[in-house]
Amino acid sequence: MKKKGLTVTGKQRIAGWTFLTPASLLIFILSFYPMFQALMMSMKTGSSANMKWAPLLFNYKRMFADKLFMRSVGNTFLYLIIQVPIMLILAILLAQILNNKDIKFRGLFRTMVFLPCATSLVSYALIFKSLFATQGLMNSILMNLGIIKENINFLGTPGTAKAIIIIALLWRWTGYNMVFYLAGLQNIEYQVYEAAKIDGANGWQTFWKITVPLLKPTIIMTFIMSINGTLQLFDESVNLTSGGPANSTITMSHYIYNNSFGQGTANFGYASAMSFFVFILVAVLAFINLKVGDTRD
Amino acid sequence: MTKKHNTSAIQRRLIPSYIFLIFVSFISVFPFYWMISAATNTTVDVARGKITIGTHAAENFANLLANQDLWRTMGNSFFYAIVQTILCLFICSLAGYGFELYHDKGKDRLFAVLLLAMMVPQVATMIPLFRMISKMHLLNSVWAFILPSISTPFMIMMFRQNSRNFPVSIMEAARIDGLNEFKIFFSMYVPIMKSTYAAATVVTFMNAWNSYMWPKVVMNDNRAQTMPMLIANLASGYTTDYGMLMMGVLFCSVPTMIIFFVLQKSFAEGLTGAVK
Numbered sequence: 245m246k247k248k249g250l251t252v253t254g255k256q257r258i259a260g261w262t263f264l265t266p267a268s269l270l271i272f273i274l275s276f277y278p279m280f281q282a283l284m285m286s287m288k289t290g291s292s293a294n295m296k297w298a299p300l301l302f303n304y305k306r307m308f309a310d311k312l313f314m315r316s317v318g319n320t321f322l323y324l325i326i327q328v329p330i331m332l333i334l335a336i337l338l339a340q341i342l343n344n345k346d347i348k349f350r351g352l353f354r355t356m357v358f359l360p361c362a363t364s365l366v367s368y369a370l371i372f373k374s375l376f377a378t379q380g381l382m383n384s385i386l387m388n389l390g391i392i393k394e395n396i397n398f399l400g401t402p403g404t405a406k407a408i409i410i411i412a413l414l415w416r417w418t419g420y421n422m423v424f425y426l427a428g429l430q431n432i433e434y435q436v437y438e439a440a441k442i443d444g445a446n447g448w449q450t451f452w453k454i455t456v457p458l459l460k461p462t463i464i465m466t467f468i469m470s471i472n473g474t475l476q477l478f479d480e481s482v483n484l485t486s487g488g489p490a491n492s493t494i495t496m497s498h499y500i501y502n503n504s505f506g507q508g509t510a511n512f513g514y515a516s517a518m519s520f521f522v523f524i525l526v527a528v529l530a531f532i533n534l535k536v537g538d539t540r541d
Numbered sequence: 542m543t544k545k546h547n548t549s550a551i552q553r554r555l556i557p558s559y560i561f562l563i564f565v566s567f568i569s570v571f572p573f574y575w576m577i578s579a580a581t582n583t584t585v586d587v588a589r590g591k592i593t594i595g596t597h598a599a600e601n602f603a604n605l606l607a608n609q610d611l612w613r614t615m616g617n618s619f620f621y622a623i624v625q626t627i628l629c630l631f632i633c634s635l636a637g638y639g640f641e642l643y644h645d646k647g648k649d650r651l652f653a654v655l656l657l658a659m660m661v662p663q664v665a666t667m668i669p670l671f672r673m674i675s676k677m678h679l680l681n682s683v684w685a686f687i688l689p690s691i692s693t694p695f696m697i698m699m700f701r702q703n704s705r706n707f708p709v710s711i712m713e714a715a716r717i718d719g720l721n722e723f724k725i726f727f728s729m730y731v732p733i734m735k736s737t738y739a740a741a742t743v744v745t746f747m748n749a750w751n752s753y754m755w756p757k758v759v760m761n762d763n764r765a766q767t768m769p770m771l772i773a774n775l776a777s778g779y780t781t782d783y784g785m786l787m788m789g790v791l792f793c794s795v796p797t798m799i800i801f802f803v804l805q806k807s808f809a810e811g812l813t814g815a816v817k
Contacts, residue, residue: 266636276661278669282669358805374781374787415572504668505671526660
């Protein structure tokens with residue numbers, strides 16, 4: 245009897261392992277192993293077919309001396325520092341307003357704010373590129389309002405090109421983050437807000453004293469996700485500005501792509517070193533996330 | 542009477558909120574409207590700032606067909622996205638089920654290791670994966686497109702977390718009835734977890750349809766290209782025909798927008814990974 249029981253649990257244990265083996269193997273072969281290969285390749289030089297071992301840290305030294313790569317790091321961090329905080333504050337504000345049961349047409353507003361998530365990154369990048377073209381809608385609106393005298397080359401000027409990437413990112417991702425906050429707010433008892441209202445708290449006070457503290461876990465999560473996403477920006481840089489003018493808006497991923505699969509270049513070793521740098525940035529952030537996340541329960 | 546007065550007072554206090562909401566909603570929706578209007582106008586009218594719906598949709602559509610292999614590309618995108626969705630859901634739900642309902646120390650540890658893959662940026666595995674795929678002579682095939690995305694820590698985690706609501710008593714009853722472990726998965730787990738599957742389908746399909754960097758690396762044959770690649774090509778020339786471009790963007794956006802409107806609830810649940 246006991247023996248039979250053991251074989252049954254044995255069978256179940258084997259079944260359990262069978263269920264998770266395909267997924268686990270795929271992650272090891274298609275994620276961890278390539279990561280290891282990237283590390284090895286980052287120590288080599290030469291293009292795809294014949295790669296040779298390079299002097300120790302050769303590619304990494306080259307990377308830190310590469311002004312263009314450093315510019316792409318700078319650009320990426322600029323987007324990060326300006327765009328992420330604005331987006332998250334806007335998203336929390338919208339979520340708080342849409343969580344208010346007195347607001348009419350809540351479903352309609354939510355759908356509209358969330359709508360940009362339905363576009364692909366390439367689509368919205370091209371829509372913004374067209375809207376802000378020198379012969380585009382934005383220019384004709386500003387002309388008609390008399391704000392500008394002649395058309396501005398928005399995407400051909402470094403400052404405005406960066407600003408437009410940030411505006412486009414805000415447009416695409418604010419609604420996305422709002423959904424996380426709305427889900428988080430649903431876990432907060434609505435009575436807390438009712439009580440605050442009776443105590444005479446205004447919207448501003450409710451926002452900072454109730455919403456923000458109670459959403460802290462969600463805020464940390466969206467913060468990390470946004471940082472992770474921004475560090476890997478690619479589609480916008482490629483399609484909205486082509487990294488230009490004169491590489492003033494290029495992102496890290498875009499520069500790495502150009503070095504590995506761009507026209508006439510296959511610097512796999514060098515590109516791998518740069519991509520490993522991105523990995524370390526992402527990993528450090530994830531580690532901080534785990535540390536911060538630990539204290540929340 | 543007093544109640545009515547109360548509600549109008551509340552609504553009056555909410556006026557700033559409404560203004561803010563209307564402003565944000567307008568900005569969110571306007572680019573979509575503009576995409577549609579530009580797709581119906583000539584490039585000259587678009588450049589002139591015309592925002593009303595025009596009469597040149599057929600002309601733009603004809604230009605698009607002459608310029609790009611639209612139907613084949615739409616077919617490619619649907620084919621890749623559907624195959625990826627089916628395989629990803631099967632593999633990841635199986636794993637989520639195994640990790641949660643058969644969990645022991647060893648499996649929990651393995652799960653923690655797999656979660657580390659969330660930290661791996663796409664750009665870092667791109668080059669080794671490209672070499673792997675090209676050595677296997679799979680470039681430009683559906684396998685090249687789907688392989689890196691059919692097992693993701695996010696999906697496994699989503700299925701694992703939602704499996705917590707799966708009643709273990711059903712499994713035990715099924716075992717007494719003599720069902721084997723695989724049959725329990727297919728005949729009990731899959732039907733009960735259908736809302737999780739719906740959310741996972743929406744997210745996986747959208748990600749597959751919209752992916753751009755990886756297809757750009759491995760699908761460089763024109764006949765294998767996807768919709769985001771097609772519209773990026775339309776915009777990369779020296780002069781851009783905005784009417785034609787926006788017609789292409791419209792075709793690239795319609796499938797995901799339909800999914801968005803029809804399955805908005807599943808979409809939101811899938812993004813946050815929180816299905817109940």
